[in-house]
Amino acid sequence: MHRTIRLGHVPERIVSLVPSQTELLYDLGLGDRVVGITKFCIHPEEWFRSKTRVGGTKNVDLDKVKALKPDLIIGNKEENEKSDILALEDVAPVWMSDIFTLSDSLKMILALGEILKLEDHAQNMVKRIEQEFVALEKLKLDQKVLYLIWKDPYMGVGPNTFIDHVLHDHLGATNVLKEERYPMIELSSLAEKPELVLLSSEPYPFKEKHVAEIQKILPQAKIYLVDGEYFSWYGSRLLGAPKYFHQLFSE
Known part of the structure; x- marks a missing residue:
């Protein structure tokens, strides 16, 4: 979307609008730092059952997101509607991904690791994924x-x-x-x-x-x-x- 977001601190209240990245946040160990997900974020099941759902990936409930008082929202260019993302920018910084290749995926994981101060976890995950794909x-x-x-x-x-x-x-x-x-x-x-x-x-x-x-x-x-x-x-x-x-x- 050709814009820069600025974070004044490490995010502690995160809303994820992307099912695959919700699962990633869980596997990176975010725990209670994730406060909102979509109805399509079915993995992990314990989050699907316990986290606040803020609508779908294409029709985000803006009021539900506002009520969660997030300090970071995570979106994706293909998964989410531009109109939703633009509206959500008035609520909190929205970090966007746009994924076409495995390399894009690995860069995304490393970038989130840096933003969330989980660099070691992210780097270890990327190394494991690279090793698995070499075998492929x-x-x-x-x-x-x-x-x-x-x-x-x-x-x-x-x-x-x-x-x-x-x-x-x-x-x-x-x-x-x-x-x-x-x-x-x-x-x-x-x-x-x-x-x-x-x-x-x-x-x-x-x-x-x-x-x-x-x-x-x-x-x-x-x-x-x-x-x-x-x-x-x-x-x-x-x-x-x-x-x-x-x-x-x-x-």
């Missing part, structure tokens, strides 16, 4: 892949996204979609037919019944139900992603 280099799918995130209409993941980066740069797959971001598509008229179709658990909760439906349209493809959090959550969830990918694609 042995896994090369070398297949044409379609990653679906929505139904009615079908929507897929194209270039210029974190998921596409994971598919291409870390799993060695070729994305059949060429339109950037999250295009609406007709499965029957794809210019390039996928060899592998990945049905994400989020934001649309694809189930086993959808596998059969899509198999009729794309009979040549292998179709997997996948945990979308490991493909799209760019915080501490990255620690478990390489192991998940190995298990998923080694079956």
Whole structure:
């Protein structure tokens, strides 16, 4: 958003508007310093049950955030609406992330570690993630892949996204979609037919019944139900992603 935030002290009352970064804050050991989260911040469950929820990622309840008297709000360019962020800037400093690659993720973790005075925790986490992803280099799918995130209409993941980066740069797959971001598509008229179709658990909760439906349209493809959090959550969830990918694609 091309602006600078200034903090006069180490934040002690934090509101997170990003599910993957909420989980990151927990794993960095923030504890009671996080006072508010969204209804989609489902990890960890103990925070989901106990922390004040301030609405969704796209429709933040401004009054609930104000009532929490935060001294830092954490947002993300893709997850949150610009209008919400601009309004929240009148409440507290809003620190924004914009994530496209693994490198972006690691820089984000280190930056939050510095802001929150948890540098050692953040640096150790980044080293562990880097080590896990080095082991992932042995896994090369070398297949044409379609990653679906929505139904009615079908929507897929194209270039210029974190998921596409994971598919291409870390799993060695070729994305059949060429339109950037999250295009609406007709499965029957794809210019390039996928060899592998990945049905994400989020934001649309694809189930086993959808596998059969899509198999009729794309009979040549292998179709997997996948945990979308490991493909799209760019915080501490990255620690478990390489192991998940190995298990998923080694079956």
